[in-house]
Structure formats: structure tokens, C-alpha cells
Amino acid sequence: xxxxxxxxxxxxxxxxQKLIKVNAVFAVISLLLAVVAAILLVFTRYQPVHLLGxxxxxxxVTFHGLNALIFWIIFFEVAGLYFGSTxxxxxxxxxxxxxWIAFGLMAAGLVMSNVIILMGKADVMLTSYTPLKAxxxxxxxxILFAVGALVxxxxxxxxxxxxKREKTYGESLPLFTxxxxxxxxxxxxxxxxxxxxxxxxxxxxxxxIDNIDPGMYKLIxxxxxxxxxxxxxxxxxxxxxxxxxxxxGGTSINERISRSAFVLYILFICLASAHHxxxxxxxxxxxxxxxxxxxxxxxxxxxxxxxxxVPSSFESAQRRWGYNKGxxxxxxxxxxxxxxxxxxxxxxxxxxxIGGTTGVIFGMEQTNIIxxxxxxxxxxxxxxxxxxxxxxxxxxxxYLIPLIFRRKIVGFKLAQWQPWLFFIGIALLSISMIVLGQxxxxxxxxxxxxSGAPFNYxxxxxxxxxxxxxxxxxxxxxxSTLIWILIVVFSVTIGKKITGPQDMxxxxxxxxxxxxxxxxxxxxxxxxxxxxxxxxxxALFFLNWKWLAATWNVK
Amino acid sequence: xSLFSPEEGWYHKKVSKDEKMWMVIALVLCIMxxxxxxxxxxxxxxxxxxxxxxxxxxEFGKLSDAYVKQNMVGMDKxxxxxxxxxNSDVFVHAxxxxxxxxxxFEKDQSYxxxxxxxxxxxxxxxxxxxxxxxxxPGYDYVLEFKPTETGEFKxxxxxxxxxxxxxMIGKIVVIEKDEDLKxxxxxxxxxxxxxxxxxxxxxxxxxxxxxxxxxxxxxxKGCITCHxxxxxTIIGPAWNxxxxxxxxxxxxxxxxxxxxxxxxxxxxxxxxxxKITVGYEKTPMTTIPLTDEEISQxxxxxxxxx
Numbered sequence: 001x002x003x004x005x006x007x008x009x010x011x012x013x014x015x016x017q018k019l020i021k022v023n024a025v026f027a028v029i030s031l032l033l034a035v036v037a038a039i040l041l042v043f044t045r046y047q048p049v050h051l052l053g054x055x056x057x058x059x060x061v062t063f064h065g066l067n068a069l070i071f072w073i074i075f076f077e078v079a080g081l082y083f084g085s086t087x088x089x090x091x092x093x094x095x096x097x098x099x100w101i102a103f104g105l106m107a108a109g110l111v112m113s114n115v116i117i118l119m120g121k122a123d124v125m126l127t128s129y130t131p132l133k134a135x136x137x138x139x140x141x142x143i144l145f146a147v148g149a150l151v152x153x154x155x156x157x158x159x160x161x162x163x164k165r166e167k168t169y170g171e172s173l174p175l176f177t178x179x180x181x182x183x184x185x186x187x188x189x190x191x192x193x194x195x196x197x198x199x200x201x202x203x204x205x206x207x208x209i210d211n212i213d214p215g216m217y218k219l220i221x222x223x224x225x226x227x228x229x230x231x232x233x234x235x236x237x238x239x240x241x242x243x244x245x246x247x248x249g250g251t252s253i254n255e256r257i258s259r260s261a262f263v264l265y266i267l268f269i270c271l272a273s274a275h276h277x278x279x280x281x282x283x284x285x286x287x288x289x290x291x292x293x294x295x296x297x298x299x300x301x302x303x304x305x306x307x308x309x310v311p312s313s314f315e316s317a318q319r320r321w322g323y324n325k326g327x328x329x330x331x332x333x334x335x336x337x338x339x340x341x342x343x344x345x346x347x348x349x350x351x352x353x354i355g356g357t358t359g360v361i362f363g364m365e366q367t368n369i370i371x372x373x374x375x376x377x378x379x380x381x382x383x384x385x386x387x388x389x390x391x392x393x394x395x396x397x398x399y400l401i402p403l404i405f406r407r408k409i410v411g412f413k414l415a416q417w418q419p420w421l422f423f424i425g426i427a428l429l430s431i432s433m434i435v436l437g438q439x440x441x442x443x444x445x446x447x448x449x450x451s452g453a454p455f456n457y458x459x460x461x462x463x464x465x466x467x468x469x470x471x472x473x474x475x476x477x478x479x480s481t482l483i484w485i486l487i488v489v490f491s492v493t494i495g496k497k498i499t500g501p502q503d504m505x506x507x508x509x510x511x512x513x514x515x516x517x518x519x520x521x522x523x524x525x526x527x528x529x530x531x532x533x534x535x536x537x538x539a540l541f542f543l544n545w546k547w548l549a550a551t552w553n554v555k
Numbered sequence: 556x557s558l559f560s561p562e563e564g565w566y567h568k569k570v571s572k573d574e575k576m577w578m579v580i581a582l583v584l585c586i587m588x589x590x591x592x593x594x595x596x597x598x599x600x601x602x603x604x605x606x607x608x609x610x611x612x613x614e615f616g617k618l619s620d621a622y623v624k625q626n627m628v629g630m631d632k633x634x635x636x637x638x639x640x641x642n643s644d645v646f647v648h649a650x651x652x653x654x655x656x657x658x659x660f661e662k663d664q665s666y667x668x669x670x671x672x673x674x675x676x677x678x679x680x681x682x683x684x685x686x687x688x689x690x691x692p693g694y695d696y697v698l699e700f701k702p703t704e705t706g707e708f709k710x711x712x713x714x715x716x717x718x719x720x721x722x723m724i725g726k727i728v729v730i731e732k733d734e735d736l737k738x739x740x741x742x743x744x745x746x747x748x749x750x751x752x753x754x755x756x757x758x759x760x761x762x763x764x765x766x767x768x769x770x771x772x773x774x775x776k777g778c779i780t781c782h783x784x785x786x787x788t789i790i791g792p793a794w795n796x797x798x799x800x801x802x803x804x805x806x807x808x809x810x811x812x813x814x815x816x817x818x819x820x821x822x823x824x825x826x827x828x829x830k831i832t833v834g835y836e837k838t839p840m841t842t843i844p845l846t847d848e849e850i851s852q853x854x855x856x857x858x859x860x861x
Contacts, residue, residue, distance in 0.1 A: 054718050055837060061715075088558050125715050129676045131692065132715075170560025214676055214691045241557040254570050255561045257578070280689040281670075281696030284605035289592050297585035304581035308574055313557075364588065366595050366602055372687035373678045373713040440685040442678065442713030446721045450711070452789040453722040454632035454653070454779065457682055457709040522571035530577055534584070551684050553600040553665075553701040 002092070007403065007501045007508055011168075015096040016086040020404055022103055023079040023152075024397075028488055030071035030110065031390075035481045037064035042429075042474035046467055047448060054446040058123045061444055063114065065126030069385065070145070071110050074228075076393050077183070077235050078106070078152040083404070084180040084238070085159035091168040094158035102151035109145025113138055125444060127221065130201065130212040139202035146198070150191045153184050175255055176245075179238030182262040183231045186269060190231060193223030215282040222273030229381070230269045232389040233303065234262060236351075239396050240310045240344055246399055247341040248334070249509040250317025253522050258309045264302035268294055278368035288365045300360055307352055308530050312523030314345075317512035327525045338506050343395025343419035350387030350423060354430050357537045359384060361544050370548050375445075376437020382430035386477075391422055394484050401488065402504055407495030411487050412505050418487070421480035428473025432466040438547065439463055603688070608695040612673040613844070615695060619648035619671075620775055623656050629744035631657050631726065633779035636744065639666055647725075649677040649690045651717050651841065653777045654710045654725025659741065662731050665701045674841065677723070678714030687713060702729040707739060718838055719780065719790050762855065769856025772849045781840070784860050790838045795860040804830040820854050 001014045037060040043051040052060065086093050093099060116122050122134035160181065163169060173181065197220040203209045241258070244250040252258040274291035277283055318330035335341045358380040362371045371377060401409050409415055439460045441448060448463075450456055496503070521527060570578075596602050610618075623646070627635040637656040639645045641664035648655045649672040660666060670679055670690050677690040688698060702708075712723035728739050736742050760768060773779060781791035792802075800815050810833060813819055822829055827840035845853070 054721065058715065058718070058720075123718075129714070132675050132717075172560050172565075174558050174560060176557045213693070215694060238557075245557040251557050251561075254568055254574060255565045256568065257570060257574065277689075279603050279687060281607040281691055281694040285596060285603060286605070288603070289589070289596075293585075293589040293592070295586070295589050296582070297588055300588075301578075301581055301585045304585075305578060308577045312574065360588065365592050366599060369601055369603065369687060370685050372689065373680065374685075374687060438685070440680065440682045440711075442680060442711060444715045444720075445713065448721075450721055450724050452719075453724045454634055455709060455724045455726050457711060457724060460683065521573040523573055527573040527577060534580065537584075547685075548601050549599070551601055551686050552681070552703050554686065555600075555602050555604055555699050 005403065007498075007504060010087050011090040012404075013086045013092045015099075016082055016093040017404060019093065019096065019099045019103065020079045020082050020087075020400075023075050023082070024400065024404075026103075026107060026110070027072050027075035027079065027393075028485060030067045030075055031481065032485055033114070034064050034068035034072055035478055037061075037067070039474060039478040042471055042478075044446070045448075046471040050447070055120070055123070057446045058125070058444070059117060059120060062123060062125050063117045066113060066117070066142075069126060070142075070228075073232055073385070073389060073393075074145075074149050075106065077187075077231065078102075078149065079400075080235055080239070080396075081152065081156040081180055081184060082159070083400075084177040085156045085163065087404075088174055088177050089159070089163040089169045091159060091163035091166065094155060094162050098151060099155055102148045102155065105148030105151065106145050107148075109141045109143070109148060111141075112144065113141030116141065127225065128201070129221075130204070130214050130217045133205055136202055136205040139198055139205055143195070143198050143202060146191050146194045149187070153187045153191070156180070156184050175252060175258060176238050176242040178259055179234055179241065179262050182266050183234035183238065185266050186227060186234060187231045189269075190224055190227040193220055193227065197221050197224065215277075215280070218277060218280065219273050219283075222276040226272035226275060227269055229385065230265050230272065230299070232385060234265050236347070236389045236392045237262075237306045237310065239392050240306075240348065241313065243340055243344045243396065243399075244310065244313040244317065245511070246508055247338050247344075247506075248314055248317040248321070249512040250313040252309050252313050253316045254309070257305060261302040261305040261309065264298050264305075268298040268302070272299075275363045275368075278363075278365050279372045285365060292363055292365065297360070303356060304530075307348075307356075307533065308523075308526055310348060311529060312526040315523040315526050316515070320512040320515055327528055330525060335507060337416055338398075339415045339419055340395040340398040340506055342416070343391050343398070343422075346419055346423040347388050347391040347395065350391065350427060350430075351384055352533055353383075353536060354427065354434075355380060355383030355385075355388055357540050358434055360537070361541055367544050367548050369554070370544065370551065371437055373443055374437035375441045375443045376434045378443050379430050379433025379435075379437055382426055382433065387423065387426045387430065391419060391426070394422065395419060397484075397488060398506055399508075401491045401495070402498050402506065405492045405495075406498045407491050408498060408503055409487060409505055410490040410495050411483075414483055415487050418480050418483050421476055422484070425473045425476030425478070425480055429470055429477055430473070432470035432473060435466050436463055436470065439466075601686075604696070604698050606697040608669075608697070610671060610693060610695040612692050615646075615671045615692075616648070616673045616844070618669075619646040619655070622646040623648075623775060624771075627656065628659075629741065630774055631741075633774050634725070635774050636741065638744075641665060643667065644669060647671075647679075648673065649679070649712070649723075650674055650777055651780070652712070652719035652723035653780045654679075654712075654723065655775075655777060657726045658728070659736070660700075660702050660727060660729045662702055662705050662729050665699055668698045668700055669695050670698065671695045675716050676714050677712050677716050680711045680713040681727070682709050682711055684708060689714065702727075705729045705731050705735065722780065722789065760852075765852050765855035766859040769852035769854070769859075772845065772853050773856055776843055776845065778843075778853075781838070791835055791840060792832055794857050797860070798854075798858045803833040805833060805836065806830045817851075817854050820857060821850055824850055824853070 002011045043049045044057045116135050116138040122138035124132040124134045204212045278288050315330045323329045323333040623635050626637045629636040635656040638659040644667045647668050647670045651674050672690045672692040679688045679690050708727040710725035783793045784795050786793050
């Protein structure tokens with residue numbers, strides 16, 4: 001059963017639409033659970049309030065990590081995979097019943113793991129490094145969720161096969177779906193790593209296996225934990241390209257380059273877990289240097305290629321619409337009133353300048369010494385997963401509400417502000433955490449006054465300022481997430497039904513007119529922006545190595 | 556087209572000049588990052604070590620205990636102090652929730668630290684220098700440190716290791732000359748009673764010696780982490796005034812009343828989960844392997860604490 005969208009002209013499989021909706025709803029629920037925990041954690045680490053006791057602090061760190069990093073993101077990605085493999089391809093869903101089974105497994109996993117955590121049977125952090133041991137049902141919940149996700153990924157490939165066989169799209173996959181396909185391939189590798197480590201750990205918690213080696217555990221666990229971030233990156237960048245078309249009618253100025261960059265993600269992510277073993281015993285420096293870089297950091301290169309290709313797709317389209325004056329008219333005349341557009345631009349900036357720079361620098365063997373396990377690490381991935389992935393997902397939701405849920409957005413004025421508020425909040429949170437980490441403050445630590453310890457340690461007094469800043473950022477981010485959730489919930493329940501293109505609050509742009517013959521640079525504004533990024537990166541790079549050089553000698 | 560099949564000829568479209576420029580810059584940068592890490596191994600002075608020995612928690616516990624017993628020169632807040640010779644091997648024992656021993660280093664001298672854990676993973680975080688390394692059980696990680704400044708430094712734990720994680724903090728003092736010890740209150744360092752020597756002489760220990768020996772066990776095994784002797788309680792019951800006291804404990808889910816005597820203490824050490832004192836259900840004690848002799852010394856020590 002199909003409907004034809006009166007706004008975009010796509011044929012929408014109604015079965016698929018239902019599955020997209022239900023996965024998206026569960027994503028939002030997971031996000032709500034994650035941020036409620038997050039705000040309690042912020043006010044615990046902010047020492048003047050120090051809200052939770054040690055027990056609940058560690059319990060909620062575990063809870064927050066699992067819901068934010070796994071449930072929210074993967075549920076949303078499953079919705080995205082279904083969308084990209086059916087709606088965008090005008091195709092049908094290969095096996096809807098299996099889609100529901102996948103969803104059921106994932107939902108059961110979510111409930112099981114969360115209940116066990118809240119019962120206090122799994123205070124082991126998301127990473128659950130052995131020999132810390134959780135209740136067997138905690139591991140089982142994650143296994144169920146992962147199996148469900150794996151089924152969903154297989155269904156995505158099934159959908160692609162059907163669409164190809166039935167020739168529902170042109171010669172090649174659209175760039176968006178192509179990007180999602182790379183995400184799905186990485187997801188298979190990732191979920192396989194997850195199975196390899198969680199199944200024996202589950203057996204160990206049951207007492208069937210004696211020992212899980214901590215080094216082996218970390219190596220394989222991060223094959224899940226880090227590689228899954230590459231799923232997020234691939235999915236997120238795919239959405240960036242999609243919003244370029246939806247908001248200004250743009251596309252990559254060279255699709256071959258963009259597609260190759262996606263392929264680089266698959267080829268050069270295999271041992272991402274090495275980034276987590278840089279200051280660990282067990283593996284040699286040669287192993288570390290090689291496996292974090294493969295001699296040339298081609299996964300980083302891939303992101304840097306997108307860093308040019310995505311903004312230039314906006315720039316090129318805008319220039320073809322006639323916003324051709326100077327270097328930056330394309331940007332100043334961009335559709336800033338479109339919350340999906342502003343969310344994506346802010347996500348790109350945050351991901352690049354905060355998450356990307358710190359990710360590369362912290363991921364080098366020696367500089368990892370000055371940040372390993374400090375709060376700078378969660379600061380870094382707030383810059384990637386939260387400003388990057390989460391804000392992107394929030395932004396695209398503003399299109400999903402009218403196009404998939406067929407409802408008008410309630411509180412559209414507020415929606416236009418929400419991405420900015422979220423960006424400012426997480427940027428403050430993330431940057432403060434990075435600075436705190438550089439001052440030595442540990443992550444996952446209940447009391448930085450060390451009460452009850454034999455010795456005391458006072459951090460550099462500057463930490464007080466950054467704690468306050470972090471608290472402020474956390475509050476802003478929390479509020480803007482609540483606003484987003486309320487907008488989503490109200491829109492899909494009581495929002496006015498969409499009856500045609502006239503009800504669209506966000507523009508769906510026609511394709512930008514074809515380019516006139518041009519000489520020289522196609523996107524000079526973007527080039528300037530990327531060069532600024534390069535300068536910022538170099539500054540942070542040398543700053544960190546300078547700090548490293550000031551520490552004791554170690555070999 | 557992001558949502559449509561790309562236009563005809565997309566595969567052969569020429570790459571624009573600016574995109575090409577950027578990609579070359581990016582590739583050069585990425586290669587430079589790799590070369591930089593390699594060069595730092597040649598010219599830099601901060602490189603994680605590649606030396607790890609396989610060990611296990613029992614073996615490492617014995618090694619580090621023996622090391623501390625032999626080299627202990629005093630005690631600071633219940634943690635033994637060791638002043639190792641430059642260029643010697645030093646054992647750093649991480650356990651829930653303490654770093655042992657306290658170390659006295661000399662500036663610009665090298666020390667080979669063997670760091671391992673006897674329970675879960677820990678994070679060795681040297682502050683305010685801010686150098687951080689991971690600590691595993693079963694792996695003896697050898698890091699050769701050379702302090703480049705004097706002062707008092709702390710080792711905090713930055714890998715979650717259970718409810719008392721935040722209390723896990725150790726100490727390193729770096730001096731230039733012996734007089735510097737004064738400013739850290741370490742001028743009167745002396746050795747603790749050498750129980751091994753006394754035992755070898757065949758004479759049974761006197762009650763006072765038993766108490767001293769018990770105190771040493773208390774320090775070495777890190778009992779102080781949870782059991783204070785000044786009446787304060789953080790994780791486990793305080794030890795002063797404990798002997799002979801009536802305590803409510805939970806056994807098999809039932810609350811019963813017991814008197815703290817030799818047998819009860821012995822059982823609590825050997826089978827800490829058997830009877831759990833009311834009020835401490837959430838922080839059950841881990842099993843700490845002690846010999847019968849050590850247990851009687853600990854009992855003597857607890858008895859002496861009024």
C-alpha cells in the first residue's frame with residue numbers, strides 16, 4: 001500500500017511509514033530518559049549542589065550513557081535506514097513483519113537493561129569493563145537490542161535489493177541512501193564486535209565462563225563502542241546532504257568525491273578501538289600508532305572531505321539561486337528561519353570545531369596521556385555525538401513531522417530558536433568539560449573534593465569557573481531538549497493535519513538551477529571557512545603538544 | 556542529488572579547483588599527524604611504554620606486599636611510605652580504593668614503576684602534572700617516570716572502580732635533597748617492625764608486637780580504605796571500640812545480634828558476605844586473602860583500639 005506524497009512526490013509505503021514512526025517515537029523516549037539523567041548528573045558534579053549520592057550518581061551515569069549513546073541514536077538510525085531505503089527510493093518494505101520483530105527485540109532490550117540498571121544491579125558504566133560485573137539480564141538486554149538492530153540493518157539491505165530489482169530509482173543510489181548504506185555496512189561490523197564481546201560476558205556473568213581478560217574485553221568492546229560512532233557520522237553526514245537538497249536544492253558539487261569519502265569510513269575504521277588503548281598496558285607503541293592511523297588517518301581525511309563537500313553543496317546551490325555577491329552572501333541569505341537548516345549548519349560547526357579537532361588530537365598516542373579518562377573525553381564526544389549527531393537528528397525531525405507524521409509543527413517560532421539554544425548549551429558544556437579535563441578533572445567521578453579519602457587534592461582554582469559554565473551549558477541544553485521533545489510530542493498528537501504543500505512551514509526547495517560555466521573556484525566561501533578550521537586545528541594541536549611536553553618524562 | 560539518482564555523467568565530472576586544493580591540504584595534514592607521532596618517539600620525552608608483563612592478582616599482590624615490607628620507611632595516613640633508589644623497580648599497587656605505597660622520588664632521576672591492580676581496572680592519574688594511564692588486573696605495566704619538578708603530587712583514580720572510587724587517592728613526593736623531606740612532615744621516617752625477622756627467630760610475638768604487626772597488616776592490605784580507627788565511618792564500621800561490641804548483622808536475610816569476638820572477626824575476613832553489619836549492606840566487603848597469622852595479628856590490633 002502506497003501513498004504519493006503531495007509535497008515531495010515520493011511514493012510512501014504505508015507499512016514502512018508505520019515502522020519509521022514507531023522507531024522514531026522510541027528514539028524520543030530514550031532521549032528523554034537520557035536527558036533527565038543528564039541534568040541530575042550535571043547538578044551532582046557541580047559541587048555546590050552535589051545533588052545525588054554516590055550510588056545513584058554512578059547508576060545514572062550508566063543509565064545516561066546507555067540511553068543517549070545507544071538507544072536514542074540507534075532507534076533514530078533505524079528509522080532513518082527505513083526512510084532512506086523505502087521512501088527515498090519510492091520502494092516498498094521487504095518484510096514488514098520482520099520489521100516489527102526487530103522493533104520488539106530492541107524495545108524489549110531497552111526495557112530490560114534500563115530496569116536492571118535502575119534496580120541497582122548494573123552499576124558498571126556503559127563500558128562495563130571487566131572484571132566489573134553486572135546482572136546477567138543487563139547484558140542480555142543489550143544483546144536483544146543489538147540483535148534487533150542487526151535484523152533492522154538486514155532489512156535495510158533487503159529493501160535496497162527490492163528497489164534495485166524493481167528499478168524504483170534511476171541508475172545509481174541517491175547520495176543520501178548511499179551514505180546510509182555505508183552506515184549500515186559499518187553497523188554490521190560493529191554489531192558483530194558487540195556480539196563477540198557481549199555473549200561471552202553474558203556467559204561469564206552467569207558463571208559459565210571463568211574469566212574475561214580485561215585487555216581483550218576493552219579491545220573488542222570498543223570495536224562496538226567506537227565503530228558505532230562511525231555509523232553515527234555516516235548517517236549524520238548523509239542527513240547533511242539531504243538537508244542541503246531539501247532546504248536549498250543543493251547537492252555535493254562532486255558526488256564521486258563524496259561517495260569515495262563515505263567508502264573511506266568503511267575501509268579505515270576497522271580498529272577504531274585502538275584509540276581507547278593508547279595509554280593501556282598490553283599493546284605496544286607500534287601497534288597503537290599503526291592502528292590509530294594506518295599511516296595516514298584516512299577516516300579523518302574522509303571527514304575533512306565532507307567538511308568541504310557539505311558546506312560547498314549549500315554554497316554552490318545558493319550561488320546558483322543568485323546569491324553570488326562576495327564570499328559569504330550565500331550564507332547570509334541562507335534560510336536561517338528553517339530550523340532544520342540552522343540545526344544542520346550548527347551541527348557542522350560544532351562537530352568540526354569542537355568534536356573533530358579534539359577527537360584527532362586526543363586520539364594521537366602521546367597526547368592521549370594528558371586527557372585519557374579525564375572529563376575532556378566526554379567533552380570531546382559531546383562535541384561529536386551531541387552537537388553533531390543529536391542536533392542533526394533534531395533538525396531533520398522538523399522535516400519528518402510534516403512529511404512522515406503529516407502534522408504541522410506546533411510552536412514553530414520556538415522551533416526556530418531551539419537549535420541555537422541547544423548549540424549554545426552543548427558548546428558551553430562541551431568546551432568547559434574539555435578545559436576541566438585538561439586541568440586533570442576525572443570523568444565518572446562522584447566527588448572532586450575526595451571526601452573520606454586519606455589525602456586530598458585541590459584542582460587548579462580555575463576549575464570553579466568552568467564547573468559553573470558547564471552547569472549553565474547543561475541547563476540550557478536540557479531546556480532546549482525538553483522544548484524539542486515537547487514540540488515533537490505536541491506536533492504529532494495535536495498538530496494540525498497536513499492537507500497539502502500550503503501547510504508546509506519548512507520550505508522544500510526545488511533543485512537549484514544548473515550551473516553556468518564557471519572558471520576557478522566553485523565554493524570560495526567554503527574554502528575560506530575550511531582554512532579557518534585548519535588554523536584553529538593547528539593552534540589546538542600545538543597547544544596540546546606543548547602541554548604534553550611540559551609533563552614528566554615517561555617511557 | 557542527495558535524494559535522487561545523480562545526474563548523468565556524475566562519475567566523470569571534473570573535481571573543482573578549490574575542492575582539489577582542500578583535499579591535498581587535508582591529506583598532507585593527515586600524513587603529517589602520523590609522522591609526528593613517530594617522530595615524537597625519537598625526539599619526544601613522553602611516550603607510553605610498550606613493556607607489559609603478564610601477572611595475576613595473587614602474584615602481584617604478593618610481589619607488591621613483599622616490596623613494601625622490605626622498603627617501607629614510614630607511614631602516612633595509614634599508607635606505607637617507600638623511598639626507592641633511583642633506577643630501581645618500584646611496585647605500585649592499585650586496589651579498591653587506594654594507591655600504595657606513598658613514594659618519595661628525587662628530581663631528574665628515573666624510576667621504573669610496575670603498576671597493576673588486584674581487583675578491577677583503575678586509572679593512574681598523576682596530578683597536577685596531568686599524566687594518565689590505565690591499570691588492569693593481571694597486567695604489570697612498566698612505566699619509567701622521570702620527575703622534572705619537585706613538590707607534592709597526587710595519584711587520583713580516574714577509572715570507575717566501585718562506590719568508593721572517589722576516595723582512591725595516592726601520593727608522590729619529589730625532593731631535591733634530604734632536607735626537603737621536612738616540608739612534607741617526613742623528617743622522622745623509620746622502619747616498621749620487621750615481622751618476618753621476628754617470626755624467623757622462632758619466638759612467639761608479644762602482645763605489643765602482635766598489635767604492631769596487626770597495624771602493619773592494616774596498612775599493607777589497605778583495610779584503612781574502609782575501616783577507620785578514629786570513630787568515623789565511610790564505607791565500613793570503624794575499628795575503635797569494635798571489639799566486644801554488640802552488633803546487628805544480617806545473615807541469610809535475617810537480622811541477628813552478635814558479639815564482636817575473635818571468631819566473628821575471623822569469619823568476617825574469610826567470608827565477608829556471610830554476616831553483613833546493618834547499615835553497610837550496600838558496600839559489602841571483598842575477600843582479602845590473609846594468612847591465619849595475619850588474621851590473629853589484625854584481631855590483636857582491633858582489640859588494642861579502644
